[in-house]
Amino acid sequence: xxxxxxxxxxxxxxLDRCGLAALIAxxxxxxxxxxxxxxxxxxxxxxxxxxxxxxCLFANSDLTAAxxxxxxxxxxxxxxxxxxxxxxxxxxxxxxxxxxxxxxxSKLAHVSFEACKLTGAxxxxxxxxxxxxxxxxxxxxxxxxxxxxxxELNNLDFAExxxxxxxxxxxxxxxGGSLSLARVNDARFDQADLREASLDGLRLVDAKLFKGAIxxxxxxxxxLGGLGLTVL
Numbered sequence: 001x002x003x004x005x006x007x008x009x010x011x012x013x014x015l016d017r018c019g020l021a022a023l024i025a026x027x028x029x030x031x032x033x034x035x036x037x038x039x040x041x042x043x044x045x046x047x048x049x050x051x052x053x054x055x056c057l058f059a060n061s062d063l064t065a066a067x068x069x070x071x072x073x074x075x076x077x078x079x080x081x082x083x084x085x086x087x088x089x090x091x092x093x094x095x096x097x098x099x100x101x102x103x104x105x106s107k108l109a110h111v112s113f114e115a116c117k118l119t120g121a122x123x124x125x126x127x128x129x130x131x132x133x134x135x136x137x138x139x140x141x142x143x144x145x146x147x148x149x150x151x152e153l154n155n156l157d158f159a160e161x162x163x164x165x166x167x168x169x170x171x172x173x174x175x176g177g178s179l180s181l182a183r184v185n186d187a188r189f190d191q192a193d194l195r196e197a198s199l200d201g202l203r204l205v206d207a208k209l210f211k212g213a214i215x216x217x218x219x220x221x222x223x224l225g226g227l228g229l230t231v232l
Contacts, residue, residue, distance in 0.1 A: 086107070114135065176198075
């Protein structure tokens with residue numbers, strides 16, 4: 001993390017007193033917000049590049065088209081926050097709750113999510129070069145076309161997610177994870193290692209989509225069990 005002197009610290013009282021637009025205009029240092037409640041606020045198109053947010057609330061906030069490159073988000077909560085069309089190059093999210101967040105058409109180059117909750121998040125039409133998820137919940141998330149090529153996927157829960165057209169070639173699931181009941185239309189799994197992921201709910205009729213993938217004997221038995229066959 002960058003040295004504290006590189007930041008101008010802002011708490012709720014100072015934000016209420018000065019207003020966010022005035023703080024942005026007045027500072028030549030990056031802003032660091034701690035325990036600030038932005039819930040329901042219109043923050044669209046603001047330039048917050050390099051800012052740090054720690055234990056902040058963003059429920060139903062609107063960050064449409066905001067400039068958020070190189071921002072840091074630590075232990076923030078933002079159910080249904082809108083990041084549509086925002087630029088977030090090199091942004092880092094750690095231990096954040098962003099369930100049902102909206103990221104459509106945002107630029108997510110080299111963005112990382114660590115231990116985040118992203119159930120129901122919508123990533124349709126994002127620009128996602130180098131996008132990384134680690135130890136995240138992505139249940140029922142919408143992630144069509146995202147590339148996980150050659151990625152190590154650590155404990156990622158994709159249960160019931162829309163993974164249509166995603167690229168999992170040569171990806172490796174480690175420390176668990178799930179593809180249970182995920183939508184995998186036209187996804188690619190060539191040489192992907194799925195042995196540690198849950199494949200519950202996958203039907204043998206879907207297995208052709210996993211041609212070339214590596215699965216365990218237990219997983220193979222489960223697929224055949226869906227046809228009423230028992231593997232001895």
